[in-house]
Amino acid sequence: MDTATTPRVAVIGAGYWGPNLARNFAASPEWTLVAVCDRDEARASKLAAAVGHVDVETSVDELLARDDLDAVAIATPAATHHPLTLAALRAGKHVVVEKPIADSIEKAQEMVDEAKRRGLVLMTDHTFCYTPVVAKIRELIENGDLGDILFVDSVRINLGLVQPDVDVFWDLAPHDLSILDFVLPGGLKPEYVAAHGGDPIGAGKACVGHLVLPIGDGAVASVHVNWLSPTKVRQMTIGGSRRTLIWDDLNPVQRLSVFDRGVTLESQSATELDGDAKAAAKVSYRLGDTWSPALPEREALREMVNEFAAAIREGRPARTDGEAGLRVLRVLEEATATMNGARA
Structure with missing residues (x-):
C-alpha cells in the first residue's frame, strides 16, 4: 500500500455490528470504503446503499482477491474470526476483527503470529x-x-439477549476485560482467574456469572455479568489509595465521578494495643470532595477506525492490537476452565 494514499477497506459481515463499522469507515476521511461482503446479498446490498453505494460482494475469496483493497474489518460470529482473519492476512490485507478476537487461545495466537510474520496490522x-x-x-x-x-x-x-453460541462471560465480560487491560499499567496478566456461573433457566450455558482475578500487589478485580436482570446497569468502580472513581455509563449528565474518599492504613501502630484492637487503630477514613471531569463528545468507533488507519500508516501496533485481544481471551478461557473444573 502507498502510505501517501487513503487506505481502502471492506467490511465483512452486514449483520448486527457490521453496519456500525461500515458507517464509520464511510464517514472517516482516513479511509475509502470500497465494499461490503455478506453471504446474504440482499442484506449486503441494503448496507452498501446506505453507506454510499459501495460494491457488494458475497464471496470472501473474491473480495480478498481484489487489488483495490488494503484492509478488512471482520464483524462475524467468533467461530469464523480465525479462518477469515488468516485468509485476509495471507492475501496481504490488514485486519481489524470484532471481539473476542477468536474462540480459542491457539487460534488467536496463530492469527497474531501470522500478522507479525507478514508485517501487517492485526487489531x-x-x-x-x-x-x-x-x-x-x-x-x-x-x-x-x-x-x-x-x-x-x-x-x-x-x-x-441469551446468545446461541456463547455464554454470558464470552458475551459481556470482554468489554470489561478489555477496559481493564487498557487502563491498568501492564495490562491484564493475572496469576489466576476464578469464575462462578449459573444457568437457572436451563439455557445450557451460564446466564449469570461472577469473575474474580488478581491485578497485582494484593488488589483484585471482580466482574459481574448477567443476562437475566430486569434492570440494565453499566458501572465500574476503581478504588485507589488516594481517590476512587465511579463510571456510570448510563448516566449522561455525570458519567464519571472522582471521590476523594477512602481508607488509610496508618504507618504507626498503637503499641499499647494488640490483636484486632491494634489493627482497628491503624485504620482511618478519609472524606473529601467529589468532582466530575469534563469529557469531550466523540464517537468511539470513529476513533477506532482512525487508529486503525494510523497504525497502518505509521507501521506500528494498534492501540488495541492482537496481543490485547489475546490477553482478554486468556482470561475468558481460564474462566471457562475454572467453571468446567468446578462442575467435574
Whole structure:
C-alpha cells in the first residue's frame, strides 16, 4: 500500500455490528470504503446503499482477491474470526476483527503470529477503549491521581439477549476485560482467574456469572455479568489509595465521578494495643470532595477506525492490537476452565 494514499477497506459481515463499522469507515476521511461482503446479498446490498453505494460482494475469496483493497474489518460470529482473519492476512490485507478476537487461545495466537510474520496490522475492535471516558480513566491512573489501585468492581447486567453460541462471560465480560487491560499499567496478566456461573433457566450455558482475578500487589478485580436482570446497569468502580472513581455509563449528565474518599492504613501502630484492637487503630477514613471531569463528545468507533488507519500508516501496533485481544481471551478461557473444573 502507498502510505501517501487513503487506505481502502471492506467490511465483512452486514449483520448486527457490521453496519456500525461500515458507517464509520464511510464517514472517516482516513479511509475509502470500497465494499461490503455478506453471504446474504440482499442484506449486503441494503448496507452498501446506505453507506454510499459501495460494491457488494458475497464471496470472501473474491473480495480478498481484489487489488483495490488494503484492509478488512471482520464483524462475524467468533467461530469464523480465525479462518477469515488468516485468509485476509495471507492475501496481504490488514485486519481489524470484532471481539473476542477468536474462540480459542491457539487460534488467536496463530492469527497474531501470522500478522507479525507478514508485517501487517492485526487489531481487535475493543470499542470501549476508544471512548472519552475510558481515555480519561487511563489518564487518571497513569498520572497517579488515584494512587495505587486497590480494587475494581464492574457490573454489566441487563435482560437478554441469551446468545446461541456463547455464554454470558464470552458475551459481556470482554468489554470489561478489555477496559481493564487498557487502563491498568501492564495490562491484564493475572496469576489466576476464578469464575462462578449459573444457568437457572436451563439455557445450557451460564446466564449469570461472577469473575474474580488478581491485578497485582494484593488488589483484585471482580466482574459481574448477567443476562437475566430486569434492570440494565453499566458501572465500574476503581478504588485507589488516594481517590476512587465511579463510571456510570448510563448516566449522561455525570458519567464519571472522582471521590476523594477512602481508607488509610496508618504507618504507626498503637503499641499499647494488640490483636484486632491494634489493627482497628491503624485504620482511618478519609472524606473529601467529589468532582466530575469534563469529557469531550466523540464517537468511539470513529476513533477506532482512525487508529486503525494510523497504525497502518505509521507501521506500528494498534492501540488495541492482537496481543490485547489475546490477553482478554486468556482470561475468558481460564474462566471457562475454572467453571468446567468446578462442575467435574
